[in-house]
Amino acid sequence: MASTNAPAAEYAGDEVSAIVLDPGFSTIRAGFAGEDVPKSVCPSFFGYTDAESDSKSQFLFGENAIHTPQANLQIKNYWGSDGIVEDWDAATKVWEYAITSRLTSTKPSNPLQNGLNEGSNGNGDTMDVDIENVEQAEKPLEDSPLLMTEPGWNSSKAREKCIEIAMEEWGAPAFYLQKTGVLAAFASGKASGIIIDIGASHTSVTPVLDGMVLRKGVQKSPLAGNFVSNQIRMLFKQSQPEIPLTPHYTVKSKVQVDAGAPSQATYKTFDLPPTDSFRRLEEERVLTEFKESVVEVWPGPQRFNMGPSEEIAKNQPGRPFEMPDGWNQVFTADRFRVAEGLFDASAALVDSDNPRPKDEHTISRLVQAAVQQVDADHRPMLLGNVVVTGGSSLLYKLNERLTQEINTIYPSTRNKLIAPGSVVERKYAAWIGGSILASLGSFHQLWISKKEYEEHGASIVEKRCR
Amino acid sequence: MPPFKDEQIIIIAPGSETTVAQLGLPESFTPAKTRVRSRMFPAEKEGEWEPYKVRRKQSAEKPTGDQNGAADGEESKNVSSEQEEIIYEEDRISEEGAVWPIREGRIVNWSCFFALITHVYNTMNPPFHTPILLITQPAWTPREHEKLTQFFFEKFKTPAFSLMDSALATSWAFGVHTATVVDVGKDKVDITAISEFVPHVQGRVISLPGCGGEALTQGLLSLLKAKGFNRDMLPNSKKQKATFIYEDHALLDNLKNMNLGEKGLAEAHAALDEGPSKKAQDGTEEEVREGGEGSGAPGAKSGGIRREIEVGVERFQAASNGTLEKIADAVHRCVSSVDEVNKRSELWDSLIVCGNGSRLRGFKDALQATLQAKYVISPSSATIFTSEIPSNISTPAGTGANTPQPQSAPHGGSSQVNPLLLAATTAQNPHLMHPGANPILQGMNSHNQHSSHGQTPTSIKLVKPPEYFPEWKEPGYDEAAFLGAQVAAKVIFVVDQGQNKGYMTRPDYNDQGPTAIHDYSL
Ligand SMILES: Nc1ncnc2c1ncn2[C@@H]1O[C@H](COP(=O)(O)OP(=O)(O)OP(=O)(O)O)[C@@H](O)[C@H]1O
Numbered sequence: 009m010a011s012t013n014a015p016a017a018e019y020a021g022d023e024v025s026a027i028v029l030d031p032g033f034s035t036i037r038a039g040f041a042g043e044d045v046p047k048s049v050c051p052s053f054f055g056y057t058d059a060e061s062d063s064k065s066q067f068l069f070g071e072n073a074i075h076t077p078q079a080n081l082q083i084k085n086y087w088g089s090d091g092i093v094e095d096w097d098a099a100t101k102v103w104e105y106a107i108t109s110r111l112t113s114t115k116p117s118n119p120l121q122n123g124l125n126e127g128s129n130g131n132g133d134t135m136d137v138d139i140e141n142v143e144q145a146e147k148p149l150e151d152s153p154l155l156m157t158e159p160g161w162n163s164s165k166a167r168e169k170c171i172e173i174a175m176e177e178w179g180a181p182a183f184y185l186q187k188t189g190v191l192a193a194f195a196s197g198k199a200s201g202i203i204i205d206i207g208a209s210h211t212s213v214t215p216v217l218d219g220m221v222l223r224k225g226v227q228k229s230p231l232a233g234n235f236v237s238n239q240i241r242m243l244f245k246q247s248q249p250e251i252p253l254t255p256h257y258t259v260k261s262k263v264q265v266d267a268g269a270p271s272q273a274t275y276k277t278f279d280l281p282p283t284d285s286f287r288r289l290e291e292e293r294v295l296t297e298f299k300e301s302v303v304e305v306w307p308g309p310q311r312f313n314m315g316p317s318e319e320i321a322k323n324q325p326g327r328p329f330e331m332p333d334g335w336n337q338v339f340t341a342d343r344f345r346v347a348e349g350l351f352d353a354s355a356a357l358v359d360s361d362n363p364r365p366k367d368e369h370t371i372s373r374l375v376q377a378a379v380q381q382v383d384a385d386h387r388p389m390l391l392g393n394v395v396v397t398g399g400s401s402l403l404y405k406l407n408e409r410l411t412q413e414i415n416t417i418y419p420s421t422r423n424k425l426i427a428p429g430s431v432v433e434r435k436y437a438a439w440i441g442g443s444i445l446a447s448l449g450s451f452h453q454l455w456i457s458k459k460e461y462e463e464h465g466a467s468i469v470e471k472r473c474r
Numbered sequence: 475m476p477p478f479k480d481e482q483i484i485i486i487a488p489g490s491e492t493t494v495a496q497l498g499l500p501e502s503f504t505p506a507k508t509r510v511r512s513r514m515f516p517a518e519k520e521g522e523w524e525p526y527k528v529r530r531k532q533s534a535e536k537p538t539g540d541q542n543g544a545a546d547g548e549e550s551k552n553v554s555s556e557q558e559e560i561i562y563e564e565d566r567i568s569e570e571g572a573v574w575p576i577r578e579g580r581i582v583n584w585s586c587f588f589a590l591i592t593h594v595y596n597t598m599n600p601p602f603h604t605p606i607l608l609i610t611q612p613a614w615t616p617r618e619h620e621k622l623t624q625f626f627f628e629k630f631k632t633p634a635f636s637l638m639d640s641a642l643a644t645s646w647a648f649g650v651h652t653a654t655v656v657d658v659g660k661d662k663v664d665i666t667a668i669s670e671f672v673p674h675v676q677g678r679v680i681s682l683p684g685c686g687g688e689a690l691t692q693g694l695l696s697l698l699k700a701k702g703f704n705r706d707m708l709p710n711s712k713k714q715k716a717t718f719i720y721e722d723h724a725l726l727d728n729l730k731n732m733n734l735g736e737k738g739l740a741e742a743h744a745a746l747d748e749g750p751s752k753k754a755q756d757g758t759e760e761e762v763r764e765g766g767e768g769s770g771a772p773g774a775k776s777g778g779i780r781r782e783i784e785v786g787v788e789r790f791q792a793a794s795n796g797t798l799e800k801i802a803d804a805v806h807r808c809v810s811s812v813d814e815v816n817k818r819s820e821l822w823d824s825l826i827v828c829g830n831g832s833r834l835r836g837f838k839d840a841l842q843a844t845l846q847a848k849y850v851i852s853p854s855s856a857t858i859f860t861s862e863i864p865s866n867i868s869t870p871a872g873t874g875a876n877t878p879q880p881q882s883a884p885h886g887g888s889s890q891v892n893p894l895l896l897a898a899t900t901a902q903n904p905h906l907m908h909p910g911a912n913p914i915l916q917g918m919n920s921h922n923q924h925s926s927h928g929q930t931p932t933s934i935k936l937v938k939p940p941e942y943f944p945e946w947k948e949p950g951y952d953e954a955a956f957l958g959a960q961v962a963a964k965v966i967f968v969v970d971q972g973q974n975k976g977y978m979t980r981p982d983y984n985d986q987g988p989t990a991i992h993d994y995s996l
Pocket residue numbers: 031032033034035036206207208209210211232233234296299300397398399400401402403404435
């Protein structure tokens with residue numbers, strides 16, 4: 009926010025901190041460089057209401073808008089199943105919402121009436137500053153450089169699209185793109201390491217050497233948070249009797265019932281029931297709660313399906329879970345089973361929609377494949393810096409198991425897991441790394457300025473952001 | 475710079491409906507002394523604003539028809555040059571044509587907003603050298619904070635300025651470091667989870683639309699209207715009784731003329747704990763309301779009188795038309811989005827419901843009842859069966875040699891415990907807080923761990939209002955943010971005097987500019 013006509017004695021600088029944007033499948037993290045947490049965390053899911061005869065179709069963004077049951081509200085996500093943005097239109101809008109709603113301003117103010125140009129009636133004197141001039145008010149990023157994160161497998165086309173949005177639609181004065189793996193390593197204070205990011209749609213393993221991603225080493229798989237959610241769904245479906253997954257909005261009031269007894273809740277009635285996609289989003293809230301309070305990764309030393317593991321698990325105290333409609337049960341061995349597929353494909357629950365995962369997609373195999381691509385000399389060093397991030401890495405005991413698996417594959421190196429103890433640092437590692445990078449004095453040497461973009465076009469991103 | 479004194483401090487808290495402010499901290503903190511409806515009127519000159527409706531008086535003509543009864547509220551003043559004899563009159567009652575610069579907590583018209591603030595400032599007639607504490611709405615973004623900072627320094631030449639989040643201010647008023655603050659405004663609700671004096675910004679519910687006092691009032695009124703309001707509606711059981719109070723600005727004058735008499739007022743009073751202004755018996759409600767809705771009396775639309783109706787909790791829930799459930803669901807979302815699962819229990823047990831939209835008596839109980847009915851995890855046979863599981867004991871999650879250590883942020887920022895707050899709640903300043911509200915030190919170690927936990931909530935409790943501030947008892951704590959702001963202003967401007975960067979000084983501003991405000995505010 010440069011003050012153009014400010015008197016000399018007053019502040020006249022134009023130091024504006026960059027904005028860091030870290031879009032993921034489940035949430036978008038956005039905030040100002042130099043801060044320790046992203047101030048804006050918005051859902052990547054957005055609402056869409058179909059055009060009815062009289063009204064227009066409409067996009068809805070943000071938590072407040074997407075959780076209210078409404079007959080024609082559909083919930084969508086702009087990501088493709090390959091981990092690359094599919095719906096660019098929507099992505100642009102959702103990202104913009106994440107930035108403007110909580111960081112900059114909801115509506116670019118109209119300079120003709122933003123008040124800073126005029127005196128007001130009160131004591132009559134006019135403001136001696138002219139804070140915004142007319143051109144400045146229109147685009148959301150007019151005065152903020154932008155650092156954006158991307159997955160390690162992003163396509164060139166997608167990368168060019170990102171810089172186009174930043175420059176053309178948002179008017180950013182400068183832009184830089186960096187891979188989440190590098191940034192997560194950065195957040196842990198490492199320039200080299202193996203970064204395991206267990207998110208919602210994907211798990212990725214990224215070898216980073218001296219701040220550079222070893223591209224051919226990047227591995228990804230769909231065995232992540234959404235996979236575990238589906239495992240839980242199958243567990244519920246395949247139980248005898250079936251466990252009904254009831255989201256909160258379907259319940260009017262619940263009644264206390266015995267464990268395993270059918271719910272006696274009063275349910276809501278809807279003239280027009282909300283859409284399936286809405287229901288799925290709301291079910292996901294229940295599943296996340298289930299993950300947080302019940303699911304546990306079998307820590308080893310043997311796999312869950314081998315030896316006495318399951319017996320041991322059965323004899324451990326179970327953990328209770330109550331559905332929004334009051335149905336409740338204690339979960340024992342099953343709470344391990346739903347996460348086991350992350351490490352052992354043969355242990356995954358399957359049905360007609362969810363085939364057996366591929367063996368090479370388990371987290372252990374991803375690590376192995378990534379390390380394989382690294383020069384043998386560098387392997388011990390990388391294995392001594394295994395950084396674990398992503399929301400699904402918060403699964404209870406996941407780190408224990410991961411350590412176990414890595415030590416089994418590499419018994420002769422000194423392997424070390426680096427998992428930030430704070431939930432916030434774990435969930436927002438890539439953003440935090442971006443925040444550090446974009447607040448460095450040297451950031452302006454990295455970024456692509458508007459002028460450079462205008463000169464060279466979008467393809468410059470391939471040359472400059474490696 | 476000479477130190478600031480209590481009597482110099484200005485606090486301003488802008489709201490969508492009412493902006494409250496005060497010059498000077500009284501010995502015992504009081505509700506805000508300056509109250510201004512948050513609206514201005516376009517002046518003759520485009521882009522300028524007047525605090526009251528101003529018309530050019532056509533001296534020869536009679537007042538326009540729709541201004542009947544408003545005459546005694548008008549003041550005339552002569553603002554034109556002598557020769558022309560154009561008379562402008564201020565209509566201090568009419569809100570026709572008013573512009574409300576804050577909508578659902580967001581500043582939608584900056585010019586008008588700045589004019590409003592200037593009007594509030596001038597109303598207090600402050601002397602030189604007044605530091606200002608501005609209470610911010612959750613919907614205001616960091617960039618908007620910077621814009622506000624620039625305005626206050628450059629317009630008022632204030633020697634020191636600070637911002638305080640309204641939910642945080644509320645938690646200060648209640649003297650608790652951890653709370654879930656549900657602020658029910660005019661057309662929106664904000665819900666904020668606060669742990670150890672730090673608001674969780676990520677999952678914060680900001681400006682949930684259509685859930686404010688306005689929606690609740692409309693819901694109840696239409697219910698009453700549909701049923702034909704009468705005494706039979708009142709539930710028999712005393713326990714079930716809840717009272718619904720709303721402010722009726724429209725009928726102030728009518729009521730005055732109705733002459734309820736001593737007895738009527740006394741009776742109404744007996745039924746009330748809250749609501750300091752004039753009351754009327756509910757029996758008069760319908761008649762009163764009818765008059766107010768006609769478009770014939772736009773001149774009567776200010777002032778405001780508190781009206782009271784009693785309805786049962788169930789009826790309240792029905793009448794809220796889904797609003798209560800919507801708010802309850804948002805509270806659940808807010809607490810569930812707190813990343814540190816181990817903090818949620820405490821957040822559920824520290825609910826603060828504030829904001830004038832929550833004044834409808836019975837609302838707080840009805841909200842708590844709704845939350846409990848829908849979200850409390852019952853101590854079922856399953857839970858009892860496994861009660862040996864320590865669901866609230868943290869287990870360190872890290873493995874191997876690098877057991878995670880709680881770390882402070884790598885590079886500054888705002889998510890650390892503010893030393894000022896610590897000072898305010900520890901023995902250093904015992905006079906600032908009511909006694910017994912100092913569990914802050916216990917809670918602090920849990921800040922950075924993650925673990926496996928049982929589901930929450932297992933209970934939902936409202937925080938007891940502070941008992942330390944006699945002047946706040948009678949009006950209630952719905953504007954507790956202002957009380958918290960007074961406590962905070964005392965701490966940052968008078969006690970601490972800037973040692974902990976609790977405010978930005980003018981030299982700071984000149985050196986670092988408005989973006990630095992984030993390093994200073996609370
Ligand atoms: N405490 C927890 N325990 C287990 N899983 C959790 C926990 N908290 C969040 N999750 C899961 O983490 C996932 C979100 O993680 P994250 O925010 O890292 O993903 P993302 O970056 O949005 O997605 P992606 O990396 O796939 O693009 C969700 O599947 C959610 O269910």
